[in-house]
Every structure is written in C-alpha cells, then in structure tokens.
Amino acid sequence: MLRLRGHTETGPKAAPGTILKFRKGEIVYAQGDPATDWFEVMSGTVRTCFLYSDGHRQLTGFFYPGDVFGIDSGHYGSSAEAVTAVTLRRCGRGFGEDAQPSETPPVHGALRSALDNAQACIFLLGRRTAAERMAAFLLATAKRFSANKPFALPMSRSDIADHLGLTIHTVSRTLSEFVRRNLITLDGPQSLMIEDYEALRKLANGDEDLDFGAKRLPPHANVNSTDFTPRFGS
Numbered sequence: 001m002l003r004l005r006g007h008t009e010t011g012p013k014a015a016p017g018t019i020l021k022f023r024k025g026e027i028v029y030a031q032g033d034p035a036t037d038w039f040e041v042m043s044g045t046v047r048t049c050f051l052y053s054d055g056h057r058q059l060t061g062f063f064y065p066g067d068v069f070g071i072d073s074g075h076y077g078s079s080a081e082a083v084t085a086v087t088l089r090r091c092g093r094g095f096g097e098d099a100q101p102s103e104t105p106p107v108h109g110a111l112r113s114a115l116d117n118a119q120a121c122i123f124l125l126g127r128r129t130a131a132e133r134m135a136a137f138l139l140a141t142a143k144r145f146s147a148n149k150p151f152a153l154p155m156s157r158s159d160i161a162d163h164l165g166l167t168i169h170t171v172s173r174t175l176s177e178f179v180r181r182n183l184i185t186l187d188g189p190q191s192l193m194i195e196d197y198e199a200l201r202k203l204a205n206g207d208e209d210l211d212f213g214a215k216r217l218p219p220h221a222n223v224n225s226t227d228f229t230p231r232f233g234s
Contacts (some may be wrong), residue, residue, distance in 0.1 A: 009197060020088045026043035028070075028080035028088065037090050041065050044086030045154040049162075050078040064144045084154050128206060130175035133164045134174045136204035137186065142194055150185075150193040157189070 019042070022028060028039065031051055040045075046063040060078050063069045069080060116202060137160065145151035149225065153160075161168045178184045183200055185193045 006192040017050050018090045022082040022086050022088070022092060024082055026082045027080065029076055031076055031079040033076050035074055035076045038068055038070035038092055039080075040068045040089040040091050042087040042089055046080055046086055046088070047083050047155065047163075048078045048080050048146075055078055057162050058165070059159055062141075062163070083159065099155070119155065122145060128167075130164070130166050130170050130174050131177070132204055132206055133166065134160075134171065135200045137164060137194070138178075138194060139197070139204055141201055142197075150187060150191050153190045 018054075020028075021095075022044075026047065031049070041063050043065055046069060047070055048060045048063070050058045050060055052058070055181075062083070070076065076133070141153065142151065155163075157168050157171050161171045163172070166174075175184070175186065178200075181188055181199075182233065183194070183196050183203075185195055
C-alpha cells in the first residue's frame with residue numbers, strides 16, 4: 001500500500017483524480033512500494049530519489065507544475081518527496097490490464113513526459129565536468145521559469161549535488177566561478193539569474209572549458225557513492 005502522507009481535498013480515499021497536498025519534506029511514496037499510481041504536479045516541486053545500500057542517494061529528477069512522475073512497473077524504483085509544499089493530482093492506477101480505455105490518451109502523454117525527463121537526466125550525467133553538468137542543469141531549470149528574470153531554485157545545494165553526482169563543495173565552487181565569469185548572478189543562496197545563455201550553452205555542450213581544477217568525470221559518475229547496489233529491488 002502506498003504511504004501517502006499528504007492531505008486530500010476530496011476525502012480519505014485517494015481515487016484517480018483526487019487532489020493531494022504535501023508539506024515540504026513529506027514522502028509521496030517510498031522506493032519499493034507497489035507502483036499502483038502516477039501523479040501530476042499541480043503546484044510546487046517534487047524530487048525522486050534512488051537510495052543505495054551504503055546510505056547515499058541519487059536524485060533522479062525534479063518535477064514542476066505540469067510534470068508527471070511515478071510511472072513505474074511493479075514497484076517504484078525510487079522514492080518521491082516534496083521539495084516544497086506541493087499539490088498533486090493522482091492520475092491513474094497503473095498501465096497494465098487494470099487501465100481503463102478512457103485513460104489511454106493521458107497515459108500516452110504521461111509516458112512521453114517521463115521519457116523526456118529520463119533523457120534530460122541522461123544528458124546531465126553524460127556531461128564530462130562539474131562545470132558542464134552545472135551549466136546544463138541551470139539551463140534546464142531556467143526553461144521552467146520566465147526568461148531574462150531572476151528565478152528561485154527550489155532545491156538545496158545538497159539536492160543539486162546529489163542530482164548531478166557532485167559534492168556540495170563542488171556545486172558551491174562551480175556556482176561561484178559562474179558568478180566570477182559573469183555567466184550568472186546570485187541574490188541569496190537560491191535566487192539566480194542567467195546573464196549569458198550562449199556561454200552556458202557552449203559550456204554545457206563541451207565547446208568551452210572552465211579550467212579551475214575540475215577534473216573530467218566519466219559518464220554517469222556519482223562521486224558521492226561507490227556502491228551501486230540498490231537498497232530495494234526496482
């Protein structure tokens with residue numbers, strides 16, 4: 001049974017279409033739970049996390065309003081947690097024989113969205129240096145907000161580090177170097193504005209190199225974990 005720890009607007013039973021609300025830090029579902037439903041983000045930000053047997057985590061994605069998550073077969077391969085206060089819509093009960101014909105179009109759209117998010121994650125982890133990964137991450141995040149305006153990063157530096165397979169120190173150092181080179185400006189720890197989109201795109205694509213001691217990373221490297229054995233089966 002899903003460990004849904006939020007509050008619903010339509011009663012205690014979370015049927016498809018039910019609106020669910022979660023406070024910051026609450027768990028939507030846990031890694032290894034039966035994958036009986038998927039969800040659409042109505043407001044706020046959700047993160048999905050894969051836990052390793054040594055206690056480290058890999059953040060596999062951030063989901064914003066309009067995104068869907070929880071599209072797994074059998075059991076959830078990662079946990080889902082509220083980064084901020086979030087409102088979700090429970091969209092369905094799986095993709096197998098239990099799916100209703102009327103659910104088919106939304107399911108197809110959800111699958112396309114999940115594939116796009118997976119490809120974005122692969123693109124990020126395929127970058128060779130910390131600077132390339134950070135540049136790609138900032139560009140992808142900026143797409144969700146108004147261009148040429150400051151935007152708030154809803155996640156912590158620790159979340160960014162666990163998403164990009166870096167350390168918190170490397171994340172902070174890389175952001176500071178971006179500021180020094182006038183690629184971005186920071187107004188506090190989480191308010192950011194991209195000043196030079198073109199330079200960030202070149203950096204993300206490996207066309208430019210920021211040489212400040214950042215070694216090249218093998219594709220999909222996670223410097224925070226050396227044990228790739230999952231805590232739960234997926």
